[in-house]
Amino acid sequence: MEQVGSSGLVVDTIGAISRHIREKDLMPGDRLPSEAILSKELNVSRTVVREAFRSLAAMRIIELATGKRATVAQIDHGAMSLMIEHGVHTDQINIQQIYDVRRTIETRIVALAAIRRSDAEAAEILSLAAQMLECADNPAALLEHDLAFHTTLARASRNPVYSLLIGAFQGIIRQTWPIGWKSRPTQASRDLMLATHQDIARAVAAGDPQQAVDAMAQHFDESVRALLAAGMS
Amino acid sequence: MEQVGSSGLVVDTIGAISRHIREKDLMPGDRLPSEAILSKELNVSRTVVREAFRSLAAMRIIELATGKRATVAQIDHGAMSLMIEHGVHTDQINIQQIYDVRRTIETRIVALAAIRRSDAEAAEILSLAAQMLECADNPAALLEHDLAFHTTLARASRNPVYSLLIGAFQGIIRQTWPIGWKSRPTQASRDLMLATHQDIARAVAAGDPQQAVDAMAQHFDESVRALLAAGMS
DNA sequence: CAAGCCAAACCTGTCTGACAGGTTGAGGGG
DNA sequence: CCCCTCAACCTGTCAGACAGGTTTGGCTTG
Structure with missing residues (x-):
């Protein structure tokens, strides 16, 4: 990945995943690509994808679970x-x-x-x-x-x-x-x-x-x- | 780390860091321990500490910057x-x-x-x-x-x-x-x-x-x- | 003695490879 | 047609490595 922004690969990846959700019009419950696939598509290591996932999960934008793929989350307080x-x-x-x-x-x-x-x-x-x-x-x-x-x-x-x-x-x-x-x-x-x-x-x-x-x-x-x-x- | 909770090491680590901020009464701008020190103290890998940091940073509870130590953040929308x-x-x-x-x-x-x-x-x-x-x-x-x-x-x-x-x-x-x-x-x-x-x-x-x-x-x-x-x- | 410089120590960002354990879906057996 | 099983897939965590950016304390210089 080319580090399009200036804030680091993780931030760029967070943006890419968010964009993916919007562009594909994913709804709560829909599954996201696996870490391996995303890291290949975005040309970053799995480490970076994982940190991006954790960030999005912290904001309850996606939901993570062991073994399962990440899913789009429902709003939560x-x-x-x-x-x-x-x-x-x-x-x-x-x-x-x-x-x-x-x-x-x-x-x-x-x-x-x-x-x-x-x-x-x-x-x-x-x-x-x-x-x-x-x-x-x-x-x-x-x-x-x-x-x-x-x-x-x-x-x-x-x-x-x-x-x-x-x-x-x-x-x-x-x-x-x-x-x-x-x-x-x-x-x-x-x-x-x-x-x-x-x-x-x-x-x-x-x-x-x-x-x-x-x-x-x-x-x-x-x-x-x-x-x-x-x-x- | 003993995985006190049932949701994984990262979640536990997020809790430990939050507790650290409260107990030490850290104020915005104060610096947190380095990833290496935390990973040693909590008996988890640096990977886990980093993912916990990213989660807290996503909620704007802490602020990350390359080279610098993580700091407690000001509330931000x-x-x-x-x-x-x-x-x-x-x-x-x-x-x-x-x-x-x-x-x-x-x-x-x-x-x-x-x-x-x-x-x-x-x-x-x-x-x-x-x-x-x-x-x-x-x-x-x-x-x-x-x-x-x-x-x-x-x-x-x-x-x-x-x-x-x-x-x-x-x-x-x-x-x-x-x-x-x-x-x-x-x-x-x-x-x-x-x-x-x-x-x-x-x-x-x-x-x-x-x-x-x-x-x-x-x-x-x-x-x-x-x-x-x-x-x- | 004070101000400024500099290198070493420290720290974060990212990558790679590995392995344990949970999940899933296709195909086989009842 | 339903249920079971297992192989493929996926996530969680670890260790080690290396490229930069930052800090700091001591040294130099004025």
Whole structure:
């Protein structure tokens, strides 16, 4: 390979593989050529092709598995999640900034979900909110149900980009949620949060966007207040 | 290395390096151990370390350069941009869905920008809107100024996550913007778009969030209408 | 003593060849 | 017609090698 660009053979190869996917109009699940074939076609060593594959796999553009050929991947929030976590761990992003973004997009999500949710999704959302009540004294379970609640709402919005973004925040939420929970010391404050989730669920199930938006806004107002009280400024 | 996980040595090594960054509290710019040292410490071959490095570099968590040691990277939208493009090219995401998300976050961005923009940013935003008028008949230049306009607004919001997201959409916007522009056949419709940008700029410069939000909402209403007229449903 | 230069040590990029183990598909047996 | 098996194929990992680019510490020079 002639090293068309100036950034090295691996970068060029990543470009060549991406182009291959576009030009051949490959869809998720479709198989890519084997490493050996690609290295022959592009005139690079298998080492280079493998590093290019790893790069694309890191971005979840392709999927690798032992023995099998690489396949085109479905969009997935795993990589974004790691990027966001990295940003937070290196003090480039703080939790409040994440909450502002979440508030912004989740407010829109519930509006869409209230309009577009299927009946099955409505039931699932109501069920998750109810389950949160039942495990109110089990923080780990509560966290998981909370995440599932917001993830399901995103799915009900029928816009995969919202699902992607909510998923991207999941990793860092998992790591910081306990802070917010501990900062709700009184039973009343914890009950309020659970009640708010139920308000959101009911509004979405009832197909009332305005009420859903109001409830979600209230949810985030509480959360941010709790976070600030915990000294996360 | 004992292959602690079940997904292969490379995945384990990625985890080990990420952990190293967190535990040592490395900040952007800090240098990581060399490939040779890591391969010795983790008991894996240099091949494995290199593939792990490539994966982390693909997510812009670290930065590689020939001869130099790998360094911790600053957050960057490049990887997200590729992921979004992949989603669109493989029909997992469509352009309207992107516009809905953009509308949602950019409305919030201008509200924040109106409150938090520096005087220099206000001047820059006004200038970019003015420049758009000047090259109204040069689509390529217009596109670049448009992107710069929205990017600057995101920066003025003082929330790096918004900058990240706006950056993530840049790649796909660049590829689809001409469609929207061609779908504004009349001079009046094009003038309207340029005028709307100026409205946004003026509202942000004036520090008027509500007016900025209204103008941005109008901008997206127009854009989506144009897109739909172009048959992008 | 300070500023600048230089070579050796260090480091990354790429290639080759090898082998273990997982996957697949064609063809044979029931 | 279905299931099984096995050979061909493919990926994961390792070791060693060599061509450049980078760093650094000591040496030279002013």
